[in-house]
Amino acid sequence: MGALPVFRWRLAPDGYATRRQLRARGLRPGGQQVAAQLERPRRRRGPLIAYLYRIDAAKPVRPMTPARWAALAKANAARRRCPECGRDAGYVIPASLGMCVPCAFPDSAAA
Numbered sequence: 001m002g003a004l005p006v007f008r009w010r011l012a013p014d015g016y017a018t019r020r021q022l023r024a025r026g027l028r029p030g031g032q033q034v035a036a037q038l039e040r041p042r043r044r045r046g047p048l049i050a051y052l053y054r055i056d057a058a059k060p061v062r063p064m065t066p067a068r069w070a071a072l073a074k075a076n077a078a079r080r081r082c083p084e085c086g087r088d089a090g091y092v093i094p095a096s097l098g099m100c101v102p103c104a105f106p107d108s109a110a111a
Protein backbone atom coordinates (compact mmCIF):
# COMPACT_ATOMS: atom_id res chain seq x y z
CA MET A 1 0.00 0.00 0.00
CA GLY A 2 2.55 2.60 1.05
CA ALA A 3 5.96 2.69 2.59
CA LEU A 4 4.94 0.48 5.52
CA PRO A 5 6.06 -3.13 5.51
CA VAL A 6 3.08 -5.50 5.57
CA PHE A 7 3.28 -8.89 7.26
CA ARG A 8 0.83 -11.76 7.30
CA TRP A 9 -0.98 -12.55 10.53
CA ARG A 10 1.33 -14.15 13.14
CA LEU A 11 4.36 -13.80 10.89
CA ALA A 12 5.78 -10.49 12.08
CA PRO A 13 9.50 -10.53 12.90
CA ASP A 14 10.81 -9.99 16.41
CA GLY A 15 11.18 -6.39 17.51
CA TYR A 16 7.63 -5.31 16.60
CA ALA A 17 4.58 -5.23 18.85
CA THR A 18 1.00 -3.95 18.85
CA ARG A 19 -0.20 -1.36 21.40
CA ARG A 20 -1.65 -4.10 23.59
CA GLN A 21 1.55 -6.11 23.48
CA LEU A 22 3.55 -3.01 24.38
CA ARG A 23 1.20 -2.29 27.29
CA ALA A 24 1.60 -5.87 28.56
CA ARG A 25 5.35 -5.22 28.71
CA GLY A 26 4.85 -1.92 30.53
CA LEU A 27 5.66 0.18 27.46
CA ARG A 28 3.91 2.74 25.23
CA PRO A 29 4.62 3.84 21.64
CA GLY A 30 5.98 7.15 22.94
CA GLY A 31 5.19 9.29 19.90
CA GLN A 32 6.77 7.03 17.29
CA GLN A 33 5.03 6.45 13.99
CA VAL A 34 3.57 3.10 12.97
CA ALA A 35 6.49 0.94 11.83
CA ALA A 36 4.62 -1.90 10.10
CA GLN A 37 1.25 -3.56 9.86
CA LEU A 38 -0.24 -7.02 10.02
CA GLU A 39 -3.00 -8.15 7.70
CA ARG A 40 -5.34 -11.03 8.31
CA PRO A 41 -7.49 -11.91 5.31
CA ARG A 42 -11.24 -12.15 5.78
CA ARG A 43 -13.64 -13.71 3.36
CA ARG A 44 -16.66 -11.41 3.46
CA ARG A 45 -15.22 -8.05 4.49
CA GLY A 46 -11.89 -6.35 4.06
CA PRO A 47 -8.77 -7.58 5.85
CA LEU A 48 -8.20 -7.09 9.55
CA ILE A 49 -5.27 -4.76 10.11
CA ALA A 50 -3.10 -4.38 13.22
CA TYR A 51 -0.49 -1.66 13.47
CA LEU A 52 2.95 -2.52 14.81
CA TYR A 53 5.45 -0.36 16.67
CA ARG A 54 9.15 -0.89 17.26
CA ILE A 55 9.88 -2.23 20.73
CA ASP A 56 13.33 -0.64 20.92
CA ALA A 57 11.83 2.85 20.36
CA ALA A 58 9.03 2.37 22.90
CA LYS A 59 9.07 4.26 26.18
CA PRO A 60 7.98 3.16 29.66
CA VAL A 61 4.38 3.77 30.69
CA ARG A 62 3.95 6.93 32.74
CA PRO A 63 3.05 6.17 36.36
CA MET A 64 -0.29 7.23 37.78
CA THR A 65 0.00 10.34 39.93
CA PRO A 66 -2.20 10.93 42.98
CA ALA A 67 -4.14 13.57 41.04
CA ARG A 68 -4.85 11.14 38.20
CA TRP A 69 -5.98 8.47 40.71
CA ALA A 70 -8.33 11.02 42.32
CA ALA A 71 -9.76 12.07 38.94
CA LEU A 72 -10.36 8.44 37.97
CA ALA A 73 -12.10 7.72 41.28
CA LYS A 74 -14.31 10.78 40.84
CA ALA A 75 -15.27 9.76 37.28
CA ASN A 76 -16.14 6.22 38.39
CA ALA A 77 -18.22 7.56 41.29
CA ALA A 78 -20.18 9.73 38.85
CA ARG A 79 -20.94 6.66 36.73
CA ARG A 80 -22.46 4.95 39.79
CA ARG A 81 -24.71 7.84 40.87
CA CYS A 82 -28.31 7.63 39.66
CA PRO A 83 -29.57 10.86 38.05
CA GLU A 84 -33.16 10.14 39.16
CA CYS A 85 -32.82 9.36 42.86
CA GLY A 86 -29.28 10.67 43.43
CA ARG A 87 -28.11 7.59 45.33
CA ASP A 88 -24.93 5.61 44.77
CA ALA A 89 -26.19 2.44 43.06
CA GLY A 90 -23.08 0.44 43.98
CA TYR A 91 -22.57 -0.48 40.31
CA VAL A 92 -22.10 1.37 37.04
CA ILE A 93 -25.46 2.65 35.79
CA PRO A 94 -26.33 0.91 32.48
CA ALA A 95 -26.34 3.38 29.58
CA SER A 96 -29.36 1.60 28.13
CA LEU A 97 -31.42 2.50 31.22
CA GLY A 98 -29.88 5.83 32.15
CA MET A 99 -30.85 5.27 35.80
CA CYS A 100 -30.50 2.60 38.47
CA VAL A 101 -32.55 -0.57 38.17
CA PRO A 102 -35.03 0.27 41.01
CA CYS A 103 -35.79 3.64 39.37
CA ALA A 104 -36.12 2.06 35.92
CA PHE A 105 -38.42 -0.75 37.09
CA PRO A 106 -40.25 0.50 40.19
CA ASP A 107 -42.98 -2.15 40.02
CA SER A 108 -40.61 -5.12 40.10
CA ALA A 109 -38.50 -3.59 42.91
CA ALA A 110 -41.52 -3.52 45.28
CA ALA A 111 -42.32 -7.19 44.66
